[in-house]
Amino acid sequence: MGVRLAEFTAKFKEAFFEDLTTLRLRKAQHYPAATEPRYINRMIEMIRSLEASDIAYKAEDGSVYFRISRFPDYGKLAHLNLEELRPSGRINNDEYEKEAVGDFALWKAWTEEDGDVYWDSPWGRGRPGWHIECSAMATALLGPQLDIHCGGVDNMFPHHEAEIAQSECVTGKQFVRHWLHCAHLMVDGQKMSKSLGNFYTLRDLLARGYSGREIRFSLITVHYRLPLNFTLSGLDSARAALMRIDAWVSRLRSLSGGTPHETAIEATTSADRFLSALDEDLNISGAMGHLFDWLRESNRAMDLGTLSPGQATHTLEEFQRINHILAFEEEKIRIPSEVQSLVEERQRARANKNWALSDELRDAIAAKGWLLKDTKLGPELTMAAGR
RNA sequence: GGCGGGGUCGCCAAGUGGUAAGGCCGAGCUCUGCAAAAGCUCUAUCGCGGGUUCGAUUCCCGCCCCCGCCUCCA
Numbered sequence: 001m002g003v004r005l006a007e008f009t010a011k012f013k014e015a016f017f018e019d020l021t022t023l024r025l026r027k028a029q030h031y032p033a034a035t036e037p038r039y040i041n042r043m044i045e046m047i048r049s050l051e052a053s054d055i056a057y058k059a060e061d062g063s064v065y066f067r068i069s070r071f072p073d074y075g076k077l078a079h080l081n082l083e084e085l086r087p088s089g090r091i092n093n094d095e096y097e098k099e100a101v102g103d104f105a106l107w108k109a110w111t112e113e114d115g116d117v118y119w120d121s122p123w124g125r126g127r128p129g130w131h132i133e134c135s136a137m138a139t140a141l142l143g144p145q146l147d148i149h150c151g152g153v154d155n156m157f158p159h160h161e162a163e164i165a166q167s168e169c170v171t172g173k174q175f176v177r178h179w180l181h182c183a184h185l186m187v188d189g190q191k192m193s194k195s196l197g198n199f200y201t202l203r204d205l206l207a208r209g210y211s212g213r214e215i216r217f218s219l220i221t222v223h224y225r226l227p228l229n230f231t232l233s234g235l236d237s238a239r240a241a242l243m244r245i246d247a248w249v250s251r252l253r254s255l256s257g258g259t260p261h262e263t264a265i266e267a268t269t270s271a272d273r274f275l276s277a278l279d280e281d282l283n284i285s286g287a288m289g290h291l292f293d294w295l296r297e298s299n300r301a302m303d304l305g306t307l308s309p310g311q312a313t314h315t316l317e318e319f320q321r322i323n324h325i326l327a328f329e330e331e332k333i334r335i336p337s338e339v340q341s342l343v344e345e346r347q348r349a350r351a352n353k354n355w356a357l358s359d360e361l362r363d364a365i366a367a368k369g370w371l372l373k374d375t376k377l378g379p380e381l382t383m384a385a386g387r
Numbered sequence: 388g389g390c391g392g393g394g395u396c397g398c399c400a401a402g403u404g405g406u407a408a409g410g411c412c413g414a415g416c417u418c419u420g421c422a423a424a425a426g427c428u429c430u431a432u433c434g435c436g437g438g439u440u441c442g443a444u445u446c447c448c449g450c451c452c453c454c455g456c457c458u459c460c461a
Contacts, residue, residue: 105459156391288400
């Protein structure tokens with residue numbers, strides 16, 4: 001209350017962009033805001049165009065609605081037959097001044113509770129409807145026709161239907177060539193919702209000691225059209241799988257050298273197999289299967305000593321082709337100096353074969369939340385995941 | 388009720404008309420000051436009942452169960 005809209009939304013935007021970085025998501029070229037004047041103007045323009053062709057009408061409450069009877073394809077995307085819709089009880093007919101229940105708002109007349117959030121329009125003060133915002137911004141930036149439009153399945157109806165209706169009535173062109181609808185995110189077997197309180201924020205998970213790439217891995221493992229049940233044990237298995245990839249990469253690195261040389265075992269080009277799996281409607285699980293097959297095969301070759309330095313270099317280069325997509329490389333973790341000095345002290349104890357002190361120091365390090373393991377390349381630290 | 392998406396090893400998850408990828412966990416072995424880690428190896432007959440077929444987890448029919456949407460919060 002009393003907080004300006006822009007001020008209120010700023011912190012959420014900031015958190016959103018932080019999250020993108022944490023999850024290693026490539027940034028989009030544009031992040032349009034529906035409140036920008038150029039888009040508000042475009043929305044108004046579109047609504048005027050619809051009004052001119054008698055598809056939009058202004059109702060008594062001052063709001064402008066889309067007359068869905070003028071767009072026969074409305075409901076086609078979601079396979080809904082509008083005549084057979086079951087009244088869900090959620091609509092209170094008397095509350096609206098619409099001609100038909102299904103008509104959706106293009107422009108909403110200002111009401112008391114909108115406060116200072118309003119724009120002037122040919123229909124008076126008000127604000128745009130949700131659907132027109134997307135049509136206006138999308139067509140402004142991408143033109144009248146989109147190759148791919150993504151969104152959650154839950155938005156298929158009515159939102160995507162409305163977008164199609166508005167856009168096509170204005171531009172006269174097919175709005176979207178391909179729709180990619182992704183399934184819901186579930187948490188611990190239930191739909192994630194505020195009322196159930198069964199949600200984790202990215203910050204919660206980071207605070208529990210999980211890293212961005214572990215969360216990324218966990219989220220990536222399921223096909224986009226299938227619901228993903230997010231669990232902490234899923235994160236644990238992501239962590240284990242990533243450590244295995246890390247170990248493989250560092251093993252290849254220490255072996256690599258010289259001129260890249262193709263290996264006999266992956267003459268079938270593992271990276272190609274990975275990528276062509278993704279070409280099949282983003283079959284990430286199939287692609288990951290290829291990655292791990294490849295990992296095992298080259299590990300076996302290294303065990304047998306049949307992988308040459310040049311082949312190791314080549315394998316790393318091939319891996320980069322898919323890591324470009326996966327972005328699974330290890331992150332630099334910041335080790336507190338107090339922990340670091342304990343590690344150094346322990347190394348001295350080990351050099352003196354003082355195993356008792358060494359073990360004691362490892363416990364001390366563990367008490368500070370770090371897991372230490374001795375590898376051929378020296379001690380390695382991992383942040384312990386909490387519960 | 389309508390529409391859509393699912394039910395595959397303890398958990399996660401691919402896939403195909405000819406007898407089931409992969410990951411995690413577990414077990415065994417190797418390595419190792421110990422502990423780990425890491426590497427290798429091993430582990431399913433695909434919700435239920437019919438049908439089609441030489442052969443079905445994969446096709447058809449019926450049923451059961453789970454999830455989502457069914458209109459103005461964006």
